[in-house]
Amino acid sequence: MSPVASDSAIAEAAVATPVPEDLEPAVAADGGESVEQNVTPWEVQGADGQGIDYDKLVEKFGCQKLDEATIARVERLTGMPAHPFLKRGIFFAVRDFNDILDAYEAGKKFYLYTGRGPSSESLHLGHLIPFQFTKYLQDAFKVPLVIQLTDDEKAIWKNLSVDEARRLARENAKDIIACGFDVTRTFIFADFDYVGGPFYRNIVQIARCVTYNQVKGIFGFTNDDNIGKIGFPPVQAAPSFPTSFPHLFGSDRDIRCLIPCAIDQDPYFRMTRDVAPRLGYHKPALIESRFFPALQGENTKMSASDQTSAIYVTDTAKQIQEKVRKYAFSGGRQTKEEHRALGANLDVDVPFKWLTFFLDDDEQLEAIRRDYGSGVMFTGEVKDTLIALLQGMVARHQAARTMVTEEMVDVFMSPRPLPNMFD
């Protein structure tokens, strides 16, 4: 699972090749062929080089937009202010989220499930988003959490050696632990080590409910794809069912699962939700996020091979400063005069967008929106605010990461009972 769109955090620039399914591609205004929006767990691409149309995506996938009333209900039930990711529409789409809240209100607990496909040595800021949000959910609801590291997926798709995929999974686990998860409520597992026993039995039971035609339709597989890919979706589906974790839930089939993830993972869980009732489980509920924009702008790709497109949790304060100053796409105007007259274009301004993700202070964010948007504030000042914020955030992450010992990783990744996980 790659909760942040497997290294491509946002739409790739429009490409010339037509979408294969599109038998009669529409002709775009510039006379070129039109590219339709395409979001799968392995590709995130807006229509014709534009950003993602999230309304269209919600409609296509059949999930629902999260509304104000539900956010208020979360605050009421947890007795905690909603996370900025909720208030600012970053986690914006849901499936059966109110069912989870109903059950919770009635005194029934649930568990959280998220994950990551460990394809890179270190995480970038986009990768942190689902984990920061999941930590908030864990703290607010006081529920157990399982985190799947799909090293098998990455070995299959990226052709990594098994050893390298397992090594990356363990390195990534350290960064995840550094996000502050509660060891008494959290089980982290890597597929190459944990697949087997009850988990494998669930994988097989899911796999026999899904035809090749169905995964072809859901994931866009082709006949030339290897059978590792075709067989993988049940591996990501199985943690949605509590019997995959007998050390946590015994044989309880009734406990519900809530999955926080980026919306590109929705296809996996559409499939899972289709299968769940046939195997006697609740459908997993979902709360899904937008994609985190690349430094160069929403219609560019955040890429592991282009170190300037993202800020990594391993970057130095100086690298952060340089990257933001040099590469962060600005919505400011060409001249001082023009900027004062028109204000910054906040719709495309990456520093402001990133502040929307990471600046917790609502008043300060609102002041920037107002002053920068009206032209009173200039890009330099906004970038300096962002730089200071990210430097602090990354420094805190690095300090926390240093404290994560091999022994702590062993504990988090050990299949063990968590007796107080609901307290």
Next chain:
Amino acid sequence: MSPVASDSAIAEAAVATPVPEDLEPAVAADGGESVEQNVTPWEVQGADGQGIDYDKLVEKFGCQKLDEATIARVERLTGMPAHPFLKRGIFFAVRDFNDILDAYEAGKKFYLYTGRGPSSESLHLGHLIPFQFTKYLQDAFKVPLVIQLTDDEKAIWKNLSVDEARRLARENAKDIIACGFDVTRTFIFADFDYVGGPFYRNIVQIARCVTYNQVKGIFGFTNDDNIGKIGFPPVQAAPSFPTSFPHLFGSDRDIRCLIPCAIDQDPYFRMTRDVAPRLGYHKPALIESRFFPALQGENTKMSASDQTSAIYVTDTAKQIQEKVRKYAFSGGRQTKEEHRALGANLDVDVPFKWLTFFLDDDEQLEAIRRDYGSGVMFTGEVKDTLIALLQGMVARHQAARTMVTEEMVDVFMSPRPLPNMFD
């Protein structure tokens, strides 16, 4: 793995539906549509209701026929007489078998791998054949043996519950142990329990080498098949590689594997042999058997749902007598006079065929072939010989099966080092 053609021990009667791949079906002599011979791990069907043409099968699969010189070499290397299954052409086809003998002669050991798909409560005599032969190979070469029980396969294909498939696997393990395997050289495992760790890592590495188009071609899968089926072949392939058993072979990638099985399993190992060098292993060698005929004749189906088509290891002496007397298809003639004049048709006579499998005494078998074939001996006498032989064999099996305790099953199925497995 179902070494005896998953419950269909021999050609099903010709069916009216044309073979789908056959775009222009030939017209048979009777004006009906011709049915081509079709042998897969799930279906064994002769052309137009005939028995299997093994020469054609060997040519189509691309294996080789075992020759006299190789059988003599086996006797020389092992210092033991060849098993009747070898001398009588029951195990008749090979792949790289001489490479195994070369390595063995040069002082390098190998391991044996066979298996069973546990789809029924108890085994019939056809199921015993690969195990009897494998026991001979184990005793003669003094090598370790791994036996895979594909309870996952049966859950997928027969839609058994996981619990039922696991129960059948354990019951079948008792019958297999009763064949007399050496506990110091034998590891039996069921997929639902053993898949995981190094075994799962091998499964994934195999799966990413094989496309959907390839398994479609090899196994005849269709787009409506579930992805459990499509993902299964690597599970049967993985035991061909020694690293799937670190408790036996450590990290040794160089040890060769010899697979005794019925020839319908050849597609799995064609696929495995294609992948092996890409993963740095020897191709597994094979020694493959013909199918064991149903009581009603070679062109009928031995079926778990028709208890009269086979003799089970649980049958009583009386049931054996009744089944052979009543159902065993006879090649004897209609009248005494005709029989004396023409002799029995041994090509279709099931009692004689079964004696060819199970009567160890070469001279006695030869005498029956001569006297029955020339009309001096009558069907009744041949059937009585067979009945006495089978009653003894089944009684011995039942006695041995009674001695198999749950604790013995636990030992055989426990992943453990076998320190003297090559001595």
